[in-house]
Amino acid sequence: MNPKIKLLLAGCLALALASCRKDAKPIPEVVTTLLPPNPNSSIKGMYVLNEGNMGSNKASLDYLNYPTGQYQKNIYGQVNPQITLGLGDVGNDVQVYGSKLYVVVNNSNKVEVLNAKTSVRITQVNITNCRNVIFNNGKAYVSAYLGVVGDPKAPNGAVDEIDTATLQITRTVTVGRQPEEMAIVGNKLYVANSGGYSPPNYERTVSVVDLTSFTEIKRIDVAINLEKVKADAYGNLYVTSRGDYYTIPPDLFVINTNTDTVIKDFGLPVSNLWIDGDIAYLYSVAFSYTTGKNTISYSMINVKTQTVLNQQFITDGTDKQITVPYGIAVNPVTKEVYVADAKDYVTPGMLYCFDPAGKKEWSVITGDIPGHFAFIY
Numbered sequence: 001m002n003p004k005i006k007l008l009l010a011g012c013l014a015l016a017l018a019s020c021r022k023d024a025k026p027i028p029e030v031v032t033t034l035l036p037p038n039p040n041s042s043i044k045g046m047y048v049l050n051e052g053n054m055g056s057n058k059a060s061l062d063y064l065n066y067p068t069g070q071y072q073k074n075i076y077g078q079v080n081p082q083i084t085l086g087l088g089d090v091g092n093d094v095q096v097y098g099s100k101l102y103v104v105v106n107n108s109n110k111v112e113v114l115n116a117k118t119s120v121r122i123t124q125v126n127i128t129n130c131r132n133v134i135f136n137n138g139k140a141y142v143s144a145y146l147g148v149v150g151d152p153k154a155p156n157g158a159v160d161e162i163d164t165a166t167l168q169i170t171r172t173v174t175v176g177r178q179p180e181e182m183a184i185v186g187n188k189l190y191v192a193n194s195g196g197y198s199p200p201n202y203e204r205t206v207s208v209v210d211l212t213s214f215t216e217i218k219r220i221d222v223a224i225n226l227e228k229v230k231a232d233a234y235g236n237l238y239v240t241s242r243g244d245y246y247t248i249p250p251d252l253f254v255i256n257t258n259t260d261t262v263i264k265d266f267g268l269p270v271s272n273l274w275i276d277g278d279i280a281y282l283y284s285v286a287f288s289y290t291t292g293k294n295t296i297s298y299s300m301i302n303v304k305t306q307t308v309l310n311q312q313f314i315t316d317g318t319d320k321q322i323t324v325p326y327g328i329a330v331n332p333v334t335k336e337v338y339v340a341d342a343k344d345y346v347t348p349g350m351l352y353c354f355d356p357a358g359k360k361e362w363s364v365i366t367g368d369i370p371g372h373f374a375f376i377y
Contacts, residue, residue: 029072029077030365031071031072032073033069033071034071034362035069035362037067037068038067041066041067043332044117044376045066045375046064046374047061047063047094048340048367049061049062049093049094049372050091050366050367050370051090051091051369051370051372052368053090053345053368054107055089055107056089057085057086057108058368059090059105059108060073060077060086060091061074061103061119061367062370071364076119079120080120083121087105087112088108088112089105089107090106092104092105092130092132093133093372094374095133095134095135095374096116097164100114100115100116100122101115101119101374102114102133104133104142105130106131107129109127109129110125110127110130111124111127111130111142112124113167122167125162125168127160128144130144131180132180134183134189135164136184137211138163138164139161139163139164140162141159141162141182141184141189142162143157143158143175143181144158144160144179145178147177148197149197154197156176157174157176157193158174158175159172159173159182159189159209160172161173161214171214173215173216175207175209176191176195176203176205176219177197177198178195178203179191179193180194180226181227181229181230182229183229185231185235185237186257188208188210188257190206190208190229191206191207192229192239193206194225194227194242199225200244203224203225203226204222204225204226205219205220205221206220206222206237206255208220208260218260220260220262222239222241222262223241223253224242224243224244225241225243226239226241226242227241227271228240228270228273230273230275230280231257231275232280234303235257235258236254236255236256236257236303237254237257238254238280238301238303240252240270240271240272241253242271245287246288246289250270250271250284250286251268252265253266264306266301266308268282268308269286269295269297270282270284270299272326273328274330276330276332276335279300279309280300280302281300281328281330281337282299282301283297283325284298285326296322296325298314298319299312313358314337315359316358318354318360323342323344324341327370327372328340332375334356335356336354336355336356336361337353337356337358338351338353339352340352340366340370340371340373342369345369346368347368348365349366349367349368349370350363350365351364351366351370
């Protein structure tokens with residue numbers, strides 16, 4: 001969790017728990033025309049998951065409809081009015097697999113499963129403190145923290161396997177403490193362990209799980225407080241470390257999955273990244289408790305050569321308008337780059353779109369804390 005959110009929680013959590021969840025009402029849909037209609041678009045839409053501040057029950061789902069050119073804010077509430085409390089509390093991940101959309105709702109302890117074309121709710125799968133989801137051969141894999149914040153005896157985390165046909169949990173494997181993102185290369189599942197519930201005693205490993213036996217076969221020592229893990233096309237993983245928010249800065253590492261060893265330390269602060277082809281688009285929001293401030297930066301890496309490029313993916317100065325970058329995606333067809341801005345974490349955020357030359361094309365108001373994307377084909 002971003003340290004800024006933790007600070008905000010201190011003043012409002014009691015009020016939120018006492019009233020927000022009890023009195024929450026569906027968020028109305030707002031439709032904005034952003035683009036010229038394109039009925040022949042090969043990408044039919046992009047889902048944007050807004051986290052909503054913890055305890056506020058304000059997670060929401062937006063949808064950019066490419067054939068109509070419309071941005072539909074809070075499409076979940078519009079098509080699922082019977083779910084009176086809405087999507088839930090803290091939307092942490094959204095992914096498409098087959099005909100279904102999977103929305104991981106962390107503090108509501110569930111994975112919402114929707115029809116990917118209509119956003120209509122199919123069911124929910126209950127998983128305590130779930131974090132992220134990834135897919136392979138008809139199975140969904142969901143990481144889960146387990147335990148509670150501040151508990152030095154919190155149990156190790158787990159990854160649950162869900163059959164995407166029956167939507168039932170079939171197997172569970174124990175990994176490190178407070179696991180975050182995952183990646184799959186070959187028959188191995190790689191899980192970034194954070195240990196974020198017990199600073200300064202962070203985890204510093206990536207768990208390697210054999211998918212056939214569904215057992216943890218090893219751990220790779222990387223760095224403290226790991227979060228993101230992305231696979232490139234060359235058998236390598238890009239893994240981010242959030243550091244300790246004091247003297248150890250965030251960083252980016254590369255793991256070779258043939259040897260399961262760290263082969264590069266970029267010495268580069270990275271909070272999140274999206275790999276498209278040979279290019280990784282990155283941003284960093286390096287928060288320091290010492291200064292109480294964020295240091296924000298943007299960069300690009302050629303993953304084939306593992307080199308930092310001397311260019312930016314925002315070239316028109318719009319980055320100065322972005323308060324807190326919180327999510328990133330790249331359109332695989334047009335190569336447009338989308339950057340989500342969480343603003344102050346408690347009011348509606350903003351989504352920016354940049355063309356391949358780094359010029360702003362448009363921006364639109366989102367739900368609270370936009371941060372996760374999924375494309376529909």
